[in-house]
Amino acid sequence: MSDETNVAADELRLFIERIERLEEEKKGIADDIKDVYAEAKANGYDTSIMKTIVKLRAMEPHKRQEIDALLETYRNALGIA
Template identity: 50%
Template sequence: MSNKEQRRRTAAGHGDNSLDETTRAKLQSIVARVERLEEEKKGIADDIKEVMAEAKALGFDTKAIRAAIRLRKIDRAEREEAQMVLDLYMDAIGD
């Protein structure tokens, strides 16, 4: 028995390779929802690229902007602690 056949037999606990209509409908709904979300995610990613291109055209450093956005997601106290540790390590290695 191939791996594909084995996965099919164990999928959702059904040994006969079939899903009842309710289960099939739920699965189709889940897949459709994920596909819609993936499309939305792609659209948002495209929007972010446009905004970053605008920032670059205005002379901003997009790498620094991305770093600032990443850091703003971290709690201030955690950021400060991480910065202190980084400073300590940089000092220890002589840089």
């Protein structure tokens, strides 16, 4: 193997190892989030509503307003108060 190939292989290996470490961290964080939802559920909270709130809070305000308007339009069309 040439020096250039070795350097490229080393760089690729480092990228892969970094990604693997981040994937492990991501799994750990996902497990932590799952634990928080389980704790909230044990305390009587509706976790599906909590997940919806988390998604809404992550949205840009204009996007959230657009969704609210469409939801209201659809509810009115179907006669849902």
